[in-house]
Amino acid sequence: MQTICIGNNMATVSKAHLIQDCMQSLRRIVKVLETYSEGVERRFDLTGPQLWALWELGRLGPCALKDLAAKMKLDPSTVVGVVDRLVHKGLVIRNPDPGDRRRISLIPTAKGQRILAAAPHPAQGHLLVGLERMDRKTVENLHGSLEVLVGVLEAENLEVPFFFAEE
Amino acid sequence: MQTICIGNNMATVSKAHLIQDCMQSLRRIVKVLETYSEGVERRFDLTGPQLWALWELGRLGPCALKDLAAKMKLDPSTVVGVVDRLVHKGLVIRNPDPGDRRRISLIPTAKGQRILAAAPHPAQGHLLVGLERMDRKTVENLHGSLEVLVGVLEAENLEVPFFFAEE
DNA sequence: AGATTATGTTTGCAATGCAAACAATATGCA
DNA sequence: TGCATATTGTTTGCATTGCAAACATAATCT
Structure with missing residues (x-):
């Protein structure tokens, strides 16, 4: 709440837009990790x-x-x-x-x-620096969100072979 | 609050451990994206x-x-x-x-x-599915955390390419 | 015109990655 | 026990990505 602003000005932003932003953030993170590697x-x-x-x-x-x-x-x-x-x-x-x-x-x-x-x-170097600079509350939020995301993703992933098997 | 549990049971977990978990989550996300591709x-x-x-x-x-x-x-x-x-x-x-x-x-x-x-x-498919299944509050949390993370990362690494920058 | 630059291509090289075939060894069953 | 099967690491062959260097061709600058 103090250093990082999460959850305000959200009422006017559509969920779809938030999702787009998340996608972009994740891609940029992946790209930074690749570059760093x-x-x-x-x-x-x-x-x-x-x-x-x-x-x-x-x-x-x-x-x-x-x-x-x-x-x-x-x-x-x-x-x-x-x-x-x-x-x-x-x-x-x-x-x-x-x-x-x-x-x-x-x-x-x-x-x-x-x-x-x-x-x-x-690929951890910069990411660790970034995470360590985040305050604990933000790390907790990220941790929870990522876990949810990984859970959904990996559950989703199990369906892939069947999904692509028939066409 | 109902489906997703964020922020409890955190008092006993060190920040370093949270960070480790975040790193692992990010790696798994990258792997899922690769697999999906x-x-x-x-x-x-x-x-x-x-x-x-x-x-x-x-x-x-x-x-x-x-x-x-x-x-x-x-x-x-x-x-x-x-x-x-x-x-x-x-x-x-x-x-x-x-x-x-x-x-x-x-x-x-x-x-x-x-x-x-x-x-x-x-590589967007499953990630979108995953994000769309998350409730709005969680997306907002993730959005905020990722923005912080990207901000720190890109400040750290000026050589950030324009990757999927527009919708 | 002549030199320089820009654009696409070719060639040569290394690394990743899989499938299939292969020893060598271990394990299971008759 | 003895033979069939499974496991483990490896080799071979193939396609793809990716870069650097050398090239050919065409545009641009002086």
């Missing part, structure tokens, strides 16, 4: 998927390839290539799993961890 | 950039290649390939410009326009 890529000589994979490995700890692929919602055959490049750059090692000899454990090297410490989370 | 691609046999280019051409009217490239913030040599595929699919024609014989005018064909009429704006 590209900057990170140039600084650390890592592409977006590469940094993303490395970051997931940092979070997940030692991890099978299929789990990493599932986490990234990519095909394992795709992730093999990404991991290859990370291994080639010395940021990740493939560790054979003694228990199950089909499996490997993907583990960030010291160098990989140094990069993780230096690089912000993928 | 892929659905559109399958349905119309058009990739994301192809549909995007076609959509820009529908908005801009007859248009030089360099202008399309500028609008999409891509290199002209990249756009040549995208346009090639659109032309090959019979959705766009290259029209020689009588005034300046270096130039061409890119124009959607009737078939291209039919697709444009049938396809939603790139």
Whole structure:
């Protein structure tokens, strides 16, 4: 209420217009995130998927390839290539799993961890700055709204295959 | 108030945690948008950039290649390939410009326009559905929060491209 | 006219991403 | 136990995106 003005002057604005504004805001956020990612890529000589994979490995700890692929919602055959490049750059090692000899454990090297410490989370940098500057009440509002939106979106998403199946 | 619960049970949650959640929500939204785009691609046999280019051409009217490239913030040599595929699919024609014989005018064909009429704006579909299902109060909250976020983000990053800036 | 600029294109390169086929290994069932 | 099946990682082949550099052609400036 004090620094940020939400909810006034709304009576004269149609819901459709609000929605249009939200769409535009989200697209601009996505574009800023992309642009930012590209900057990170140039600084650390890592592409977006590469940094993303490395970051997931940092979070997940030692991890099978299929789990990493599932986490990234990519095909394992795709992730093999990404991991290859990370291994080639010395940021990740493939560790054979003694228990199950089909499996490997993907583990960030010291160098990989140094990069993780230096690089912000993928595309997170500016967004974090922005969020941290928002007052708590606004963050709470955003948090709630986004959760609703994600909920609706992901529920909606489940219908996609059927929706597009018949035509 | 009735369907959506925002702002309670927040006292025990740290701001940092709220921020983490927001980040994750935004990432999931991005992922859903991507997935949705892929659905559109399958349905119309058009990739994301192809549909995007076609959509820009529908908005801009007859248009030089360099202008399309500028609008999409891509290199002209990249756009040549995208346009090639659109032309090959019979959705766009290259029209020689009588005034300046270096130039061409890119124009959607009737078939291209039919697709444009049938396809939603790139990646907009589900997000719109989601937003329209939210009650007005929640949309207002989201609108306000996103505006704050975009404001901070764009102040942070001056290189903010004009992306879907108009309705 | 001659130099410079603008426009579209081609070529060469790297990365993402999927599907299909493939070992190698583990697991389940008869 | 032994064979069929499933799982896991990988390889191969293909299409697409995307950029940089070199080019051809045409317009514009001096």
